[in-house]
Amino acid sequence: MNLLSGLLRLFVFPGLLFAMPCAWLFVWIERKAVARMQRRVGPPFLQPFIDFVKLMGKRAPERSGSEAFLMRLWPLLSVASMVGALSLLPVLPNSGGFSGDLVLLIMLLELPSLFTVVAGFSSRSLFGEVGSTREAIFSIGYSLVLLTAFGAIAMTSTSLRLQDACQSGGSPARWIALFAILLCIPAKLRLNPFSTVSAEQEIYAGPLTEYAGPELAFWELAHGLEWVALTGVVAAFVLPSSGAILSGVLFVVACIILVLLLSLAAAATARLTLRSALRFYWRSGFAIALIALSVATFTRMKP
Amino acid sequence: MNLMKRLMCACRRRSPWIFHMNAGSCNGCDIELVASLSPRYDAEQMGVLLQGSPRHADILCISGPVTRNTLNAIRTVYGQVCEPKAVVAIGSCPASCNAFAGSPVVEGPLERHIPVDIYVPGCPPRPDAILNGIARAAKILSERGSAESGRRSEP
Numbered sequence: 223m224n225l226l227s228g229l230l231r232l233f234v235f236p237g238l239l240f241a242m243p244c245a246w247l248f249v250w251i252e253r254k255a256v257a258r259m260q261r262r263v264g265p266p267f268l269q270p271f272i273d274f275v276k277l278m279g280k281r282a283p284e285r286s287g288s289e290a291f292l293m294r295l296w297p298l299l300s301v302a303s304m305v306g307a308l309s310l311l312p313v314l315p316n317s318g319g320f321s322g323d324l325v326l327l328i329m330l331l332e333l334p335s336l337f338t339v340v341a342g343f344s345s346r347s348l349f350g351e352v353g354s355t356r357e358a359i360f361s362i363g364y365s366l367v368l369l370t371a372f373g374a375i376a377m378t379s380t381s382l383r384l385q386d387a388c389q390s391g392g393s394p395a396r397w398i399a400l401f402a403i404l405l406c407i408p409a410k411l412r413l414n415p416f417s418t419v420s421a422e423q424e425i426y427a428g429p430l431t432e433y434a435g436p437e438l439a440f441w442e443l444a445h446g447l448e449w450v451a452l453t454g455v456v457a458a459f460v461l462p463s464s465g466a467i468l469s470g471v472l473f474v475v476a477c478i479i480l481v482l483l484l485s486l487a488a489a490a491t492a493r494l495t496l497r498s499a500l501r502f503y504w505r506s507g508f509a510i511a512l513i514a515l516s517v518a519t520f521t522r523m524k525p
Numbered sequence: 526m527n528l529m530k531r532l533m534c535a536c537r538r539r540s541p542w543i544f545h546m547n548a549g550s551c552n553g554c555d556i557e558l559v560a561s562l563s564p565r566y567d568a569e570q571m572g573v574l575l576q577g578s579p580r581h582a583d584i585l586c587i588s589g590p591v592t593r594n595t596l597n598a599i600r601t602v603y604g605q606v607c608e609p610k611a612v613v614a615i616g617s618c619p620a621s622c623n624a625f626a627g628s629p630v631v632e633g634p635l636e637r638h639i640p641v642d643i644y645v646p647g648c649p650p651r652p653d654a655i656l657n658g659i660a661r662a663a664k665i666l667s668e669r670g671s672a673e674s675g676r677r678s679e680p
Contacts (some may be wrong), residue, residue: 253569262567270570275536276583279670281608283580312653349578422577432608434580 245446255485277439297440304447342429353428370511377518395518544582550589560650
């Protein structure tokens, strides 16, 4: 991967220029799908974009010192890490990549939840701190499942390179691992039934309680990009390799199907407490991921 | 520049996020506000979202006759909503104290403490009246926002 193609991937496809409209589209699809399932009309097509522009035009409260700097920094860093994660996704065939980019992808996917934790604490709001504590505890719950599942995928392809991991064909271990990753996505996106972190109304808005105006706009953008990146990871692993344009289209279609699945789960469930959510991940989720890992290990040992 | 201003104006009008506050209301207006978000009336088709934090909101919806206990909270929350903002008084209580007028623990009407943009009268008002009030407040919000940015760019 040379500098030019790297920059193109970061800013054009599948990076910023492609991912921003995609993020708004996915957020709209989720809101619309949930609304339709509740027999409502739902928001108009451009609503996430309208919300973003409006938030950019709002005046944030005046803060001073390190607090002001940090509260502007965390949402920007979240957006940056999500764009970085997106640029690593092997959407197009022969898109390069480098050995070990799977590890970098896992790190970049984990960063926004870390930034959310510190964001809640640096806002010095009581509700922000409660939300951050919940996010910190919760991320221990699903990260175990996520890391084990990614480990199983790396084991089936015997490579830490995303390109190889995607093209190694469908073994049973891979499908089980992908299912485990799919189980973690609602927790990372803070969807029902795992919405205990932001828990609107219950603890105001969780870690983001004090964020307003452009800061909040960038948090919303980071959240939208998280939608694209997380559904994109699963889509990239599921899709067979094909021509350049076709694989781009297939990627978006697969992502939209995943968004609809996640919205269905969100609309059909109610919020779980932190305790039951953790129990779910450490018992059921971790068991599934562990099965994937052991199947992957045994199939490797056979020949 | 003009185009950007018009875009911002339209976005403010079409994305009013509300924060609901009970200032000693009997809960009648609160139920009607929640009903306006329900599938039957569906405020989300106008872009209305009920926000958990006043920092995220554009429109402050206040119900109740403003009791002494809630007065400080109203002032704090009004200060926490970021500019440009608008206030909708829901029900007859914040407008006139209604049946509670003359009570020693009631500090209403609301107008004495914070500026109110839209009154939605009724005891309680119907959900469609509340939605109409929010839509009118959103229009005020967009005009206020553009007037403010004009003023800021002048000096």
